[in-house]
Structure formats: C-alpha cells, structure tokens
Amino acid sequence: MSKRTGPIVLLSAGFFFLLTLVPGSSVFASDQEELAVKRDEVRDSDFFYEAAWETDYRHALARSNHWKVLIFAYFTPSYESLAHCKAIEKDVLTGAEFAEFGKSFSLYCNIFSKVSKDPNQGMIFEKGGADWPYVAVLDGKGRVLAAHDGEYTLDRFKETAEKARKVAAEFDGLEKRAAKGDQQASRALLLARIELGHLPSTEARAGLARIADLGEKERDRLEVLVGNKEYSEVFGAYAKNWIDESKAVTRYQDLQKSGAALPTNQAALFWRFMAEKSMARGEKKVAELAIDLLSSLDIRDAEFKERMKRSVEQLRRGTGN
Secondary structure, eight states: OOEEOSOTTOOOSOGGGGGGGOTTOTTHHHHHHHHHHHHHHHHTSHHHHHTTEEOOHHHHHHHHHHHTOEEEEEEEESSSOOHHHHHHHHHTSSSHHHHHHHTTEEEEEEEEOOOTTOSOTTHHHHTTOOSSSEEEEEOTTSOEEEEOOEEOOHHHHHHHHHHHHHHHHHHHHHHHHHHTTOHHHHHHHHHHHHHTTOSOHHHHHHHHHHOTTOOHHHHHHHHHHHHHHHHHHHHHHHHTTSSOHHHHHHHHHHHHHTTOOOOHHHHHHHHHHHHHHHHHTTOHHHHHHHHHHHHTSOOOOHHHHHHHHHHHHHHHHHHTO
C-alpha cells in the first residue's frame, strides 16, 4: 500500500494543471472536454457510490454541522491516473467496511480535475496537502484537525480519525477557556492554530512575534511552518487566478530573499510550471533556464523524483533539446 512521505506542509504535484487554464489556447476547449470526461470517470467509480461521498464542499460542511460529525476528506486527481490512488480507491475505499466507517463522518472527495469551471481546485494546498492521494480530517468550519500520515489502510484511517477527535476536543476546551480570559489557553490555542495551518501567514507570523517565552528550537520549527504557509498561499492565489505568474515569481523571490526555506518539492513544481508557461508563450530561453533549475534539484522522494525526471524529458523534447 502506498505510503505518504515528507512533512505535511510540503506541496506536491498540484500545479501541472496551470497550462491548460490559459484562456485563448487553441487546445483549451478540447482539453477541457477531455478533462471533464476523466473527472466524471472518477465520480462513476465503485468506491464513490459504496459510501456517501460528496463533491460539493459546501454540502460537506453543511452535513458536518447538521449531523455534528467531522469531515473525512479525500483528495485525488483525475487529469492523470496515479496507480497508488487507484489502488487505494479499489482496495481501501471500496467495500462494506469502509462504508460503515464513513457513516461516522461527512465524506468529502475533492477531485483535482484541471477543469477550469470546477470549484476548489486549489483546496489541497489550502489544507496542507502534499502529493496525491491526500487525506485529512476537518471540522465543521473546514479547519484541518489531522492530516493522514503513513500507510493508507482503514486501520490507519481510524487512527487519524481518533487523533482528529482528540484535537477537536482540545480545541473546544481551549476556545472556551480563552473566551473567559484565560491567557495560557489563548497562547496554547494560537500555537495550535499555527501548527495546523489555520491562520493566514501574516496573522501567524504576528502571533509568533507576540509570544516572548518561546524556545529557540520551537520558534524555528514554527517559523518553517509559517514560511511554507506563505509559499502555499502564493501557489493557491495563482491557482485561483488571483495573481499572474509574474507576481508569483516576484513573491517567490521576495520569500527566498527573506530567508524562507523553499521545500524541494515546491521548487520542482514551481520551475516545472514556469517552464510549461514559457514554452506556451514561445519564450524558449526562459523555459530552458527553468528546466535546468528543475533538473538540478536534489529530490529525495524516489517516486516524485522519477515523475520529475519524466517531466524534464518531456519539457526538453518540447524545446527541441
């Protein structure tokens, strides 16, 4: 069974879809039709109908709040077929045992389709996602309580769910105490929200600055989390067309100058989509530079490294090299 590797905060193969979202592309309409077909194939999968999965995030939130249950969220792509996702969907998410487990949750499936009109295409990054598949347990406000780590089995899902329930109970207690003016509870609540990525990076950084008695190692660890949050916000803003690529590049450069460490997987994805964009616009020299930077990275994850190797080969063929 597949195992998720790397810190929860690292992003992975999510921004391969950006090139197809460029309006005016001669292949845009036909690509979109093909992508919609692939998305619908996931919706028609056996696992999808054997449990009460919801693809509308608003409905998933409504179910959670109405039934007073947590959200079990599964993120999967449809634009490409990943063997480990298909294996999980066939071997773990299909069957009576998972269906019974799912009755205790509002089940939400986020399909990363590349279809431009589909909502919540960048949500995996907002929720701390790494590579697909990604599983997280959320509360009724959409806040991540626990991100799944390790093997994708039902027993491990149950462990993640139990962890999320404990975090939810702790949050409830801290919020009640903080509302009564308990300063220690307010401090613990702030640190927990930073840890789980609930706060925007600017708010998280300001919160860290207010805590004077934090140990150096703990502060450094949380600073890394906030830095990764900043990078994910840039990706998310680009995915939602809030900023264009020049602003994304400028923001990345600003973050790097500030000393914020860029995770290797994020760097690989960033230079990959920049190479694709540049090729689409006929900017061969920029594309070649991005490809060189992508190929020079020391990627530790073997599976991700192989995927990036294939990407470099495809990109080099596209530039004629």
